[in-house]
Amino acid sequence: MKARFLTRIRLWSCAVLMATFSLTQAQDAITGDAAKGYDLFEANCTACHQVDGVLIGPEFRGVVQRVNEEAGLGREWLHAWIKDNKALRESGDAYANKIFAQYNNTEMLAFPSLSEQDIDDLLAYSQDPDGGKTAFEAAKAEAKAKADAEKAAAKQGGGGANSGVIAIGFVVIAVLLLWLLVRVNALVKATTLAELNPLQEKEATSFSEMFEKYKKVGGITIALFAFFALFNVYWGLMGIGVDKGYEPEQPIYFSHKIHADIQGIDCQYCHSSAKYGKVSGIPSTNTCMNCHKTIKEYKGDYFEEDLVASGKFADGDAVKAFYTGEIQKMYKAIGWNPETNKYDGPQKPIEWVRIHNMPDFVYFSHAQHVVAGEKAILKAIKEGTIPNAKELNIGGGDQTCFACHGRVDQMDEVKMANDFTMGWCIECHRTTEVDMDNEYNKEYYAELHEKLKKQYGDATKITVDAIGGLECAKCHY
Ligand code: HEC
Ligand code: HEC
Ligand code: HEC
Ligand code: HEC
Ligand code: HEC
Ligand code: HEC
Numbered sequence: 001m002k003a004r005f006l007t008r009i010r011l012w013s014c015a016v017l018m019a020t021f022s023l024t025q026a027q028d029a030i031t032g033d034a035a036k037g038y039d040l041f042e043a044n045c046t047a048c049h050q051v052d053g054v055l056i057g058p059e060f061r062g063v064v065q066r067v068n069e070e071a072g073l074g075r076e077w078l079h080a081w082i083k084d085n086k087a088l089r090e091s092g093d094a095y096a097n098k099i100f101a102q103y104n105n106t107e108m109l110a111f112p113s114l115s116e117q118d119i120d121d122l123l124a125y126s127q128d129p130d131g132g133k134t135a136f137e138a139a140k141a142e143a144k145a146k147a148d149a150e151k152a153a154a155k156q157g158g159g160g161a162n163s164g165v166i167a168i169g170f171v172v173i174a175v176l177l178l179w180l181l182v183r184v185n186a187l188v189k190a191t192t193l194a195e196l197n198p199l200q201e202k203e204a205t206s207f208s209e210m211f212e213k214y215k216k217v218g219g220i221t222i223a224l225f226a227f228f229a230l231f232n233v234y235w236g237l238m239g240i241g242v243d244k245g246y247e248p249e250q251p252i253y254f255s256h257k258i259h260a261d262i263q264g265i266d267c268q269y270c271h272s273s274a275k276y277g278k279v280s281g282i283p284s285t286n287t288c289m290n291c292h293k294t295i296k297e298y299k300g301d302y303f304e305e306d307l308v309a310s311g312k313f314a315d316g317d318a319v320k321a322f323y324t325g326e327i328q329k330m331y332k333a334i335g336w337n338p339e340t341n342k343y344d345g346p347q348k349p350i351e352w353v354r355i356h357n358m359p360d361f362v363y364f365s366h367a368q369h370v371v372a373g374e375k376a377i378l379k380a381i382k383e384g385t386i387p388n389a390k391e392l393n394i395g396g397g398d399q400t401c402f403a404c405h406g407r408v409d410q411m412d413e414v415k416m417a418n419d420f421t422m423g424w425c426i427e428c429h430r431t432t433e434v435d436m437d438n439e440y441n442k443e444y445y446a447e448l449h450e451k452l453k454k455q456y457g458d459a460t461k462i463t464v465d466a467i468g469g470l471e472c473a474k475c476h477y
Contacts, residue, residue: 029075030064030075030120030123030124030127031120031124032117032119032120032121032122032123032124032125033121033124034121034124034125034127034128034129034131034132034135035125035132035135035136035139036118036121036125036136037121037122037123037124037125037126037132038125038129038132038133038135038136039136040114040118040121040122040125041060041122041125043312043313043322044109044111044114044313044314044318045060045122046322046325046329050332051129055328056103056106056328057103057106057108058099058103060125060126060129061126061129062126062127063078063123063126064078064123064126064127065127067095070095071094071095071098073095075120075123077093077095078119078123079116079119080093081096082111082114082119082122083110083111083112083114083119084110084111084112085100085107085108085110086107086110087110109314109317109318109321111314112314113314114314172224173221173224176217176220176221177221179217180217180221244416244417244418244419244420245415245416246355246415246416247355247413247414247415247416248353248355249353249413250352250353250413251333251350251351251352251353252326252329252330252333252350253322253323253326253413254326255304255323255412255413256408256409256410256411256412256413256414257302257409257410257411257412258300258302258323258412260398260408260409261409261410262300262302266398267398267401267408267409269287270282270283270287271283273366280366282352284349285330285334285347285349285350288330289334289336292327292330292331293336293341295327296324296327296328296338297324297327298320298323298324298327299320300320300323303316303319303320303323304319304412307319307322330350332345333348333350334347334348334349334350335347335348355414355415355416356405356416356420358420360477361476361477362475362476362477363474363475363476363477364475369400369404370400370401372435372438372441373400373432373435373464374400374435375435375437375438376432376433376434376435376464377399377400377403377432378399378400379432379433379435380403380428380431380432380433381393381399381402381403385431385432385433386403386428386431386432387418388406391407392406392407403428404417404418405417405418406418422475425475426465426469426470428464429463429464429465429469429470430463430464430465430469430470431463432463432464433461433462433463434462434463434464434466434467436449436462441467445462445467448466448467449462452466
């Protein structure tokens with residue numbers, strides 16, 4: 001009997017316990033948006049955490065459950081930790097101090113700027129990383145589709161001046177046609193009258209007069225039609241391939257400012273084929289690893305203040321942690337293990353998004369410009385005959401690249417600095433004086449040079465167009 005009573009009590013207390021447990025669970029339930037959490041995690045945490053596996057800090061997937069299982073702690077503790085883990089440790093919190101020791105006393109950043117909702121979103125993401133990511137990308141794709149649609153609409157609206165002109169054109173044409181119709185009607189009446197009444201002969205002779213007059217009107221109408229048609233074709237063509245400012249997001253956040261300017265690495269150390277070939281090429285990961293086998297974190301002073309000002313990062317340290325995270329991301333992408341200093345994953349190339357890309361029917365050679373044309377282009381910068389020459393005139397061989405690509409050394413993310421249209425190529429060829437002393441030109445254009453000198457005197461400037469820089473076949477296959 002007594003034993004039975006005891007089991008009963010045990011059962012009851014179990015039930016009560018379970019009830020309170022599920023109550024605390026309910027109280028602790030995290031109602032966040034995993035998609036937003038994904039975005040926050042990518043921006044703030046990937047420098048040290050990854051979803052699966054330990055990076056600098058612990059694995060993020062299932063962190064809520066883990067903390068609960070290991071120490072019976074929940075939402076409140078996680079909030080306190082993420083906001084300011086140092087304060088929590090200093091308050092003597094046992095678990096906080098335990099994990100700190102477990103991770104070799106590596107300090108996690110404090111995130112005082114994250115709101116309660118932000119943290120809930122992050123925690124929701126940790127509970128469903130895959131769903132969060134998918135939802136975020138779906139939302140982003142939707143937003144992009146919407147923005148594209150709006151842009152297309154704006155473009156049509158923006159072409160308002162253009163379509164306005166066309167509309168007016170059509171009205172003018174319509175009025176002319178109407179007038180023509182009325183006059184032809186009158187004419188038909190007049191001729192029939194003339195046939196019936198020989199007295200109206202005078203009207204009939206004026207028929208040929210009128211015909212002359214209407215021929216003019218018809219001519220004007222046709223000319224107007226042709227003008228508007230041509231205008232539209234021209235407008236359409238001018239719009240092709242103008243991508244100035246194009247700045248796609250890259251798989252690894254690689255800063256030219258940090259590498260080319262602050263570290264002073266020569267453009268051609270990485271873009272080494274510019275000298276020899278048609279393309280400059282993007283460096284292989286082997287080139288990166290020449291340095292990054294040993295440079296495992298970012299310890300510089302520089303950081304992009306914009307990224308803090310825009311609210312994407314809490315402060316300079318967070319941006320720097322992000323840079324470090326990008327180096328880690330590169331290791332992961334190419335299968336390098338920084339712990340063992342060995343490639344232990346598949347060695348894959350990084351898939352950079354191409355920014356400059358001429359259509360297939362255009363032939364462009366870097367060597368022609370960077371080697372044969374170097375002196376000519378440097379001179380053009382000095383003499384200010386190409387656009388933006390003033391801001392490019394800073395000395396050094398990299399200037400040749402800047403003439404077309406702008407101050408890449410000052411860009412964190414590369415963007416297109418010029419239009420890269422046919423008009424842009426030709427403009428430079430028209431104004432840039434060829435360097436007649438380089439081996440290539442000496443050999444091929446000696447004769448031409450002599451002829452021009454004789455014709456115009458020694459001081460003649462020979463621009464690229466004079467050596468064929470405007471010939472269609474030089475640039476088109
Ligand atoms: C500078 C590196 C760094 C950054 C950035 C960072 N963490 Fe941490 N995090 C750590 C380290 C290291 C630990 C392990 C404890 C320690 O050493 O302090 C940790 C521990 C944690 C823990 C406890 C995990 C456990 O298993 O007990 C949570 C939760 C956490 N981080 C969340 C975040 C979130 C969310 C972000 C982004 C908002 C973030 N961390 C950004 C380094 C970082
Ligand atoms: C440490 C290696 C490195 C150095 C040094 C470097 N680059 Fe780059 N460059 C890259 C990588 C990697 C990319 C591809 C990622 C990107 O677009 O940011 C790139 C991309 C570019 C692009 C865009 C290519 C495209 O997709 O159309 C241009 C233009 C460029 N670099 C010019 C320069 C110039 C000019 C300099 C010298 C001031 C320079 N680079 C120095 C590594 C380097
Ligand atoms: C000649 C040496 C050298 C080469 C080659 C090099 N880096 Fe770096 N990289 C550095 C140095 C130095 C830093 C800054 C470290 C610091 O200031 O603590 C850096 C920083 C970085 C960073 C963090 C800052 C940022 O730009 O976001 C990333 C990411 C990075 N490198 C990626 C790459 C990639 C990708 C390549 C190959 C295309 C590459 N690096 C090639 C020397 C190099
Ligand atoms: C006369 C203008 C001009 C100059 C000077 C120039 N580029 Fe380019 N660059 C281009 C054009 C045009 C493209 C696009 C080529 C294509 O799509 O075929 C390009 C493309 C690139 C690319 C993308 C990859 C590729 O090769 O297509 C890189 C990287 C690049 N340039 C780097 C450089 C560097 C580094 C220098 C200086 C050594 C330089 N460029 C000088 C016009 C120029
Ligand atoms: C910054 C000025 C500049 C720009 C922009 C420029 N070029 Fe040139 N280009 C030159 C110079 C200078 C030469 C003469 C090189 C030499 O001495 O052989 C040249 C020569 C050439 C030649 C050889 C002409 C010949 O008769 O041998 C071709 C082809 C060419 N450019 C194509 C292009 C294309 C395509 C573009 C646009 C994508 C372009 N260039 C943009 C400066 C420029
Ligand atoms: C200096 C180099 C150069 C010369 C010379 C040149 N082109 Fe082009 N052309 C280009 C480039 C670069 C493009 C691609 C522009 C773009 O993508 O926006 C282009 C594009 C075109 C297009 C496509 C329409 C467009 O605007 O994109 C046609 C058609 C064309 N060229 C015809 C000609 C003809 C005809 C000649 C001779 C009278 C000629 N080109 C001479 C560089 C040149």
